[in-house]
Amino acid sequence: MSDTAPDLVIYGSPVSPFVRKAAALCIEKDVPFEMEAVDVFNPPQWFRDISPLKRIPVLRDRSIAAEGVAGTIADSSAICSYIEKKHPAPALYPAEPFAHGRALFIEEFADSILAATAGLGIFRPIYFSAVQGKDPDLETARQTWAEKMPPLLTYLDTALGDSEFFAGDALSIADITVAAVLMQIALVAEIPLGAYPKLAANFDTVSGRPSIAGPFAKANGFIRKALPDLFDLT
Numbered sequence: 001m002s003d004t005a006p007d008l009v010i011y012g013s014p015v016s017p018f019v020r021k022a023a024a025l026c027i028e029k030d031v032p033f034e035m036e037a038v039d040v041f042n043p044p045q046w047f048r049d050i051s052p053l054k055r056i057p058v059l060r061d062r063s064i065a066a067e068g069v070a071g072t073i074a075d076s077s078a079i080c081s082y083i084e085k086k087h088p089a090p091a092l093y094p095a096e097p098f099a100h101g102r103a104l105f106i107e108e109f110a111d112s113i114l115a116a117t118a119g120l121g122i123f124r125p126i127y128f129s130a131v132q133g134k135d136p137d138l139e140t141a142r143q144t145w146a147e148k149m150p151p152l153l154t155y156l157d158t159a160l161g162d163s164e165f166f167a168g169d170a171l172s173i174a175d176i177t178v179a180a181v182l183m184q185i186a187l188v189a190e191i192p193l194g195a196y197p198k199l200a201a202n203f204d205t206v207s208g209r210p211s212i213a214g215p216f217a218k219a220n221g222f223i224r225k226a227l228p229d230l231f232d233l234t
């Protein structure tokens with residue numbers, strides 16, 4: 001094992017699905033990286049300087065610059081695209097142009113509406129309440145699951161068609177992002193995907209990969225300290 005620090009540093013916390021997505025890409029490609037914890041809700045000035053949107057993750061490539069804004073990329077999609085260019089094998093973006101475009105769209109769907117709905121409507125009402133010593137806001141979480149999630153999950157189930165994967169015939173950034181984002185719900189509740197069989201099969205396969213399961217286990221260990229049990233959303 002090398003005792004030199006890896007070039008890549010991911011600033012953030014595995015509790016963020018976007019951080020887990022970037023970590024998953026590195027793990028799938030066997031690219032060494034380290035994760036440096038940052039409290040994004042109360043970040044130090046150096047982090048504000050490298051994260052103009054005040055969001056995690058931010059990537060640093062020390063081979064470009066070891067400090068300051070140089071060598072940093074904020075936003076998980078930009079980070080993943082950079083890592084793919086720098087470490088092309090194994091490819092996690094389809095080579096075929098249309099499949100490539102589809103993969104980017106599914107990534108965006110998961111990063112935007114799916115993450116906002118699951119994060120703000122389910123994860124935060126349960127976990128943030130628990131951290132503040134309040135009862136988990138199960139009413140909001142259950143209402144989100146019952147009313148806002150079904151069209152999103154139906155879209156993803158249909159988008160899979162007869163394929164195991166979202167874009168092309170292999171694992172891609174699309175599958176990684178959907179799994180990382182859906183697992184935000186798994187941090188606080190059971191995810192009953194029985195009504196979405198294609199999505200359930202994709203999720204089972206992808207969420208079991210070490211690249212997804214490893215960072216999730218770290219987040220899960222952290223969340224379980226404040227919230228020992230998972231809730232039922234139905």
Ligand SMILES: N[C@@H](CCC(=O)N[C@@H](CS)C(=O)NCC(=O)O)C(=O)O
Nearest residue numbers: 016017018040055056057075076077
């Ligand atoms: N589009 C960004 C989204 C990143 C994001 O929203 N991260 C959340 C954590 S899950 C964050 O930093 N939130 C801080 C805040 O809301 O102040 C990406 O893909 O990296």
